[in-house]
Amino acid sequence: MLLGMDDAQQADLRLALKDVAHVVRSKTSADQIAAEYKSLNPGAAIVSVHSDTPALFGIIHNISAAGGIVIVVSETKDPELILRSMRAGAREFVLESDHEELRLAVRTHAKSTVGAGELGQVVTIFGSKGGVGATAIATNLAGAMQRRNLRVCLVDLDLYLGDVLAFLDIPGSYSITDVLANMNRLDRDLLASSVTKHRSGINVLAQSSKVEEAEQIKGPDVAALLEFLRRNYDFVIVDGVRGFDEISLAALDGSQHVFMTLTQDVPAVRNGQRCLELFGRLQYDQGRVKLLLNRYVKASKITIEVVGETLGQPLTHTISNDFLLLIDAINRGVLLTEVAPRARITQDIEGLIPHLLPERAPRMRRQSLLGTLFGKKVVDGTT
Numbered sequence: 551m552l553l554g555m556d557d558a559q560q561a562d563l564r565l566a567l568k569d570v571a572h573v574v575r576s577k578t579s580a581d582q583i584a585a586e587y588k589s590l591n592p593g594a595a596i597v598s599v600h601s602d603t604p605a606l607f608g609i610i611h612n613i614s615a616a617g618g619i620v621i622v623v624s625e626t627k628d629p630e631l632i633l634r635s636m637r638a639g640a641r642e643f644v645l646e647s648d649h650e651e652l653r654l655a656v657r658t659h660a661k662s663t664v665g666a667g668e669l670g671q672v673v674t675i676f677g678s679k680g681g682v683g684a685t686a687i688a689t690n691l692a693g694a695m696q697r698r699n700l701r702v703c704l705v706d707l708d709l710y711l712g713d714v715l716a717f718l719d720i721p722g723s724y725s726i727t728d729v730l731a732n733m734n735r736l737d738r739d740l741l742a743s744s745v746t747k748h749r750s751g752i753n754v755l756a757q758s759s760k761v762e763e764a765e766q767i768k769g770p771d772v773a774a775l776l777e778f779l780r781r782n783y784d785f786v787i788v789d790g791v792r793g794f795d796e797i798s799l800a801a802l803d804g805s806q807h808v809f810m811t812l813t814q815d816v817p818a819v820r821n822g823q824r825c826l827e828l829f830g831r832l833q834y835d836q837g838r839v840k841l842l843l844n845r846y847v848k849a850s851k852i853t854i855e856v857v858g859e860t861l862g863q864p865l866t867h868t869i870s871n872d873f874l875l876l877i878d879a880i881n882r883g884v885l886l887t888e889v890a891p892r893a894r895i896t897q898d899i900e901g902l903i904p905h906l907l908p909e910r911a912p913r914m915r916r917q918s919l920l921g922t923l924f925g926k927k928v929v930d931g932t933t
């Protein structure tokens with residue numbers, strides 16, 4: 551929510567924040583602002599202050615005292631203004647012209663506006679072939695969401711050879727089988743205290759090393775698990791979905807968003823074509839499957855336009871190629887947001903988040919994907 555700005559300033563900040571937040575402008579008079587803030591309940595207020603706007607410090611104080619988050623922007627880093635803003639309860643003071651810093655402040659401080667009681671979004675990162683970077687994207691997307699104070703659970707559905715625990719360098723204490731067995735008893739707090747946690751705060755669910763347990767998990771279990779998790783998290787990020795076996799189909803069917811991930815090489819694009827064809831035959835909604843070009847290199851002979859033409863739709867999401875940074879993070883079990891928050895690759899991954907916020911989510915299709923393929927119904931209560 552933007553406060554204390556003229557039209558030009560507002561337009562400028564709106565543009566700066568377009569990939570980071572949904573921006574609204576306060577329309578009321580100064581004395582009504584605290585009440586409006588309460589009723590709109592935005593993730594944060596961005597207040598523009600000058601030395602001749604003393605009333606705004608009172609507003610900052612009122613919003614902060616009511617539990618709101620205030621980020622102050624100003625033309626100059628005047629020590630007096632900084633001091634007054636901080637005294638009034640502002641979390642951050644940013645130069646108006648420093649859009650990068652403002653985006654970072656919003657990402658760091660703004661609260662998620664995904665309301666309690668709403669269902670979270672299941673996002674599957676689906677590689678068009680092996681090795682395209684699905685796990686790297688899934689783990690770091692989860693990290694970026696966590697950093698924005700979104701409640702996120704990262705699920706590794708590769709029940710035998712999953713990589714997520716290794717990428718995050720954590721032991722898998724509580725497994726998918728454990729959650730399935732206790733789903734009826736677990737409330738949000740109990741679940742959060744049971745699942746494995748990365749130090750960034752991401753909750754992680756993977757399979758234990760017991761092969762016989764993995765063998766017991768079937769499509770309907772996966773469907774039930776994802777439904778359960780979306781009642782408890784803002785986002786459920788799913789990795790380890792390969793091809794179109796029963797488990798994969800249940801995961802795809804239970805996802806509101808599928809990022810089909812490709813790279814600029816013939817096998818990945820060719821497989822991508824086949825996957826899209828299958829998604830089409832299975833009557834996916836327009837909008838659920840998004841194409842994601844990973845390791846994007848502009849100079850590649852297989853250009854982004856060629857990939858888009860081959861697949862019959864333009865590619866709007868790209869992630870830069872940065873092998874050295876990424877492999878170092880993977881080998882150390884750390885997230886890109888922790889070690890290189892400003893790197894291009896990190897920002898590209900963070901840039902996916904606004905496309906996943908609920909208002910942009912496609913409507914759930916009533917018909918089940920599994921049902922379409924196998925002529926049977928998924929036990930998830932929605933079919």
Ligand SMILES: Nc1ncnc2c1ncn2[C@@H]1O[C@H](COP(=O)(O)OP(=O)(O)OP(=O)(O)O)[C@@H](O)[C@H]1O
Binds near residue numbers: 870871
């Ligand atoms: N954007 C990127 N830039 C540079 N290297 C990348 C990028 N994304 C992934 N990689 C590298 O590609 C390799 C494979 O990544 P990752 O394991 O995430 O792929 P995957 O699709 O999960 O593979 P698998 O099919 O084995 O599950 C890793 O070495 C990783 O560092």
Ligand SMILES: [Mg+2]
Binds near residue numbers: 685
């Ligand atoms: Mg993987």
